[in-house]
Amino acid sequence: MSEKAQTETTENAAITQREAEALDVLRGALAKHGDAIALASSFSLEDVVLLDLLSRLRSGVRVFAIDTGRLPEETLLCADTAADRFGLRIEWYFPQHAAVEKLLREKGAYSFRESLENRHECCRIRKVEPLSRALTGLTGWITGLRREQNISRTRLETAEADMLHGGIMKYNPLAAWTAADVRAYAKARRLPFNRLYAEGYRSIGCAPCTRAVQSGEDERAGRWWWENPEHKECGLHARH
């Protein structure tokens, strides 16, 4: 066997193993929580992989998404494509309009660039508050977080109590996956993807807070690139 073929065989075995582990986590979560669990989707490649894995286990799994009002057009297009592919009825959540109006009237449309405090304020209004409503009534939620994404995620477990949200269970079935694992699975299953990945984006959030990354840069280097790496969370996944 050639060296290239051997490498591919080893990679395929690794992805098969990771896939089986992720399916186990999801199977257990669905059995435990029934209809009181949902996937939080930003339509990242990780989330589309999870949609595919879930579709192999059960139809009609709940999926919610947060439209912050600042999402790139490409993300919304990806959401619609994924909805068609998986037969989804996405539960969309928006920020409270009064809070957004107050923020823009008082501080303008780009206050998040001025200080970490302002950035957290914007994320709190546009993401954290809608998330708390999305989680109301759930006993578990599923995310596409991975350990290698950022130094703030290195201790991530595949299942953990989410103390930020009343101790409900949070499942991260792809915690051990690498970016290459995600790409390999998505390619093998011909999954839809956000077109911004083809332009050098590696992690995609709100349009004004996301840019493409250079080769060799950390995959979340394009998120809030003006901040230090340990600050690169929006409050949805902060760990206490």
Ligand code: SF4
């Ligand atoms: S990512 Fe940027 S635009 Fe989006 S909610 Fe956070 S600060 Fe606001």
